[in-house]
Amino acid sequence: MIADGRELAIIDVREELIFSQNHLLLARSVPLSRFELKLARLVPRRGTRIVLCDGEDGLAERAAAVLARNRYADVSILAGGVAAWGAAGFELFSGVNVPSKAFGEFVERECHTPGIAADHLERLLRQGADVVVLDSRPFDEYERVSIPGAINVPGAELVLRAREIAPAPGTTVVVNCAGRTRSIIGAQSLINAGLPNKVMALRNGTMGWSLAGFTCDSGKNRRAPDVSDATLAWARQAACGFAQKCGVEAIDLATLQTLHADADRTLYLFDVRDPAEYEAGHLAGAISAPGGQLIQATDQYVGTLGARIVLVDDCEVRATMTASWLRQMGWRDVFVLAAVGKETGWPTPQILEPEAAAATAIDVAALSALSDRDAATIVDLSLSRDYLKGHIPGAWFAIRTRLDRAFKIIPARGTLVLTSEDGALAGMAVAEARELVDIQIRFLAGGNAAWTAAGYRFSAEPLMADEPVDQWRKPYERSGDAKSAMQEYLAWEIDLLPRIERDGSLNFFSLGQ
Numbered sequence: 001m002i003a004d005g006r007e008l009a010i011i012d013v014r015e016e017l018i019f020s021q022n023h024l025l026l027a028r029s030v031p032l033s034r035f036e037l038k039l040a041r042l043v044p045r046r047g048t049r050i051v052l053c054d055g056e057d058g059l060a061e062r063a064a065a066v067l068a069r070n071r072y073a074d075v076s077i078l079a080g081g082v083a084a085w086g087a088a089g090f091e092l093f094s095g096v097n098v099p100s101k102a103f104g105e106f107v108e109r110e111c112h113t114p115g116i117a118a119d120h121l122e123r124l125l126r127q128g129a130d131v132v133v134l135d136s137r138p139f140d141e142y143e144r145v146s147i148p149g150a151i152n153v154p155g156a157e158l159v160l161r162a163r164e165i166a167p168a169p170g171t172t173v174v175v176n177c178a179g180r181t182r183s184i185i186g187a188q189s190l191i192n193a194g195l196p197n198k199v200m201a202l203r204n205g206t207m208g209w210s211l212a213g214f215t216c217d218s219g220k221n222r223r224a225p226d227v228s229d230a231t232l233a234w235a236r237q238a239a240c241g242f243a244q245k246c247g248v249e250a251i252d253l254a255t256l257q258t259l260h261a262d263a264d265r266t267l268y269l270f271d272v273r274d275p276a277e278y279e280a281g282h283l284a285g286a287i288s289a290p291g292g293q294l295i296q297a298t299d300q301y302v303g304t305l306g307a308r309i310v311l312v313d314d315c316e317v318r319a320t321m322t323a324s325w326l327r328q329m330g331w332r333d334v335f336v337l338a339a340v341g342k343e344t345g346w347p348t349p350q351i352l353e354p355e356a357a358a359a360t361a362i363d364v365a366a367l368s369a370l371s372d373r374d375a376a377t378i379v380d381l382s383l384s385r386d387y388l389k390g391h392i393p394g395a396w397f398a399i400r401t402r403l404d405r406a407f408k409i410i411p412a413r414g415t416l417v418l419t420s421e422d423g424a425l426a427g428m429a430v431a432e433a434r435e436l437v438d439i440q441i442r443f444l445a446g447g448n449a450a451w452t453a454a455g456y457r458f459s460a461e462p463l464m465a466d467e468p469v470d471q472w473r474k475p476y477e478r479s480g481d482a483k484s485a486m487q488e489y490l491a492w493e494i495d496l497l498p499r500i501e502r503d504g505s506l507n508f509f510s511l512g513q
Contacts, residue, residue, distance in 0.1 A: 042303030104181030155292020390458030423447030
């Protein structure tokens with residue numbers, strides 16, 4: 001099925017941390033605990049071939065039942081689960097975003113992308129050399145930690161904005177990210193576009209900087225300037241010229257409508273501009289997918305192998321550069337649309353299952369009153385990262401599909417109130433919780449967002465009724481020895497390429513200069 005060229009979605013329904021320990025290369029992580037919130041966006045066409053994977057723990061059967069209720073008509077379960085794939089002699093992979101990470105290593109090898117070590121860059125900066133550092137990550141990552149003096153220019157913006165920042169060809173341009181992939185892709189994007197400057201990728205990014213013993217900045221707000229007409233004209237010509245070499249096709253709105261009307265193919269419509277531009281106005285139905293992140297984590301946006309992808313960008317530059325990388329990653333049908341729409345706001349995640357009946361809801365004031373009387377047991381089904389940042393006082397962390405474990409730990413009394421980020425997930429879990437405990441069960445309308453909006457405080461004291469296996473943690477988010485975690489992660493990235501080649505499922509190619 002993987003080799004036949006037809007559309008296929010391989011969906012692994014285990015929790016993300018468990019998924020990250022061993023999974024099929026082309027599988028997408030869609031944990032059953034949040035299945036209804038994620039699946040419809042990743043696999044929007046109901047006729048898509050879907051193969052579900054699990055750990056032979058019954059999760060795939062439960063996911064298949066949800067899909068059947070929602071008219072997905074071509075669903076299979078991998079017999080024996082992920083373990084059977086490995087037992088049959090096929091490759092299993094650890095980590096997340098593996099195809100994208102491996103692609104970065106492939107690009108560096110094939111294009112001989114120039115790199116610079118942290119100590120070399122530090123010496124240049126200390127000596128006042130003519131060098132600029134461009135951080136290719138989203139602003140929130142840059143703001144958390146950055147190379148001293150770096151300017152935030154997210155990946156897809158590099159070709160559009162670099163010449164505005166470094167107009168003199170003698171200025172050396174260094175591109176960094178947290179690790180390797182976005183540094184490599186960002187630097188090679190500028191080289192492919194023909195930027196006349198010397199361009200290099202910072203080896204191992206901010207992690208490499210820290211491992212070399214240097215201190216990163218935090219809380220900075222250095223952003224790229226607006227682009228002049230002359231810079232835009234150069235960037236558009238450079239980006240479009242290279243994208244044409246990669247076989248990227250530009251389309252108009254009429255062609256988009258024709259593609260959208262084809263019921264036999266999946267179509268993804270991604271707006272690759274900066275999220276603030278997307279928020280100000282976008283085409284109806286377009287999903288925000290900043291170009292650098294779309295390459296960095298393609299599996300988090302595109303669930304169906306062999307699908308069509310249309311990238312929207314009124315400047316064309318960001319879409320054409322992103323499309324050129326998708327083509328080199330092996331996505332055949334990638335198109336660019338130069339347009340902008342009037343729709344505003346962020347579309348809410350598609351929910352497959354209907355929300356719980358309103359009769360089971362409780363509002364924040366009623367929950368506060370119950371808590372004051374010690375008459376409520378609160379169970380928070382939010383992602384563990386969000387829960388640990390703050391939660392309703394007294395709330396226990398639990399994972400929806402593992403409530404049977406949680407209720408062995410939680411001393412349930414009074415009314416059991418389920419909550420989550422916005423209440424949607426909690427509402428879905430009411431019926432499941434009723435099968436496990438024999439007390440009154442409600443869910444918090446509006447969830448934790450409604451709690452804070454009403455002015456109630458959060459607590460940071462964790463009550464963990466389960467392990468936080470719902471999320472894979474980045475090296476710098478993990479507890480323990482951060483240095484060892486970074487070294488282990490970087491070694492994992494570098495080791496990916498030979499394993500990808502042994503697997504044989506991906507067909508990367510390179511047109512880098």
